[in-house]
Amino acid sequence: MPWNVKPSATTRIQQPPKPYLTKEMRDRYAAEILPRYEKKQGALMPILNDVQHRYRCVPPAAMVEIAQFLEITPADVLDTASFYEEYTTEPTGEFVIAICQSVACELCEHEVILNHLRRKLDVEPHETTDDGRFTLLTLECLGSCDTAPVALVNETLHENLTIEKIDEIIDGLPAKAPTTTRHKPKRQNVRRSK
Numbered sequence: 001m002p003w004n005v006k007p008s009a010t011t012r013i014q015q016p017p018k019p020y021l022t023k024e025m026r027d028r029y030a031a032e033i034l035p036r037y038e039k040k041q042g043a044l045m046p047i048l049n050d051v052q053h054r055y056r057c058v059p060p061a062a063m064v065e066i067a068q069f070l071e072i073t074p075a076d077v078l079d080t081a082s083f084y085e086e087y088t089t090e091p092t093g094e095f096v097i098a099i100c101q102s103v104a105c106e107l108c109e110h111e112v113i114l115n116h117l118r119r120k121l122d123v124e125p126h127e128t129t130d131d132g133r134f135t136l137l138t139l140e141c142l143g144s145c146d147t148a149p150v151a152l153v154n155e156t157l158h159e160n161l162t163i164e165k166i167d168e169i170i171d172g173l174p175a176k177a178p179t180t181t182r183h184k185p186k187r188q189n190v191r192r193s194k
């Protein structure tokens with residue numbers, strides 16, 4: 001889990017100089033996301049996705065703003081955000097490499113790939129490399145069990161992985177991720193690699 005246990009009752013939330021939810025974001029949520037749900041709370045996941053995508057994290061102050069916007073408690077937002085590995089309170093790297101660790105991938109030796117990446121990038125799962133380029137994650141089933149083992153690199157799904165294949169993928173990445181391919185943790189946004 002990327003979350004550290006802290007005494008939340010006494011933790012002070014750092015206020016950002018500018019709000020995380022800009023006017024443009026609030027207007028867009030009101031026009032495009034809220035109407036899809038019977039209750040405002042239903043919009044929580046899409047808004048968390050948007051904030052994570054934009055800032056590469058959902059800091060506690062952003063959770064408070066989301067709670068105010070949706071008229072729910074910050075604890076409701078934290079409950080949901082802390083349940084999913086895809087949401088982080090600290091910014092992720094330019095590229096998020098998420099290895100599936102569910103049963104089909106486990107049987108197809110996802111651990112060989114994961115251990116290789118641990119050594120290659122010198123990070124443990126849920127850590128980011130010192131240069132801010134890569135975050136390594138483990139996730140549950142990515143819905144592509146027949147092509148296990150698989151991994152998501154930002155929004156692209158890579159299948160039938162081998163050490164050689166993941167090396168080729170990582171070594172071929174640009175220095176910076178195009179903003180449209182930054183990690184966007186919505187399963188429906190997953191693209192398959194060619």
Ligand code: FES
Pocket residue numbers: 100101102103104105106140141142143144145148150
């Ligand atoms: S178990 Fe890995 S994709 Fe389903």
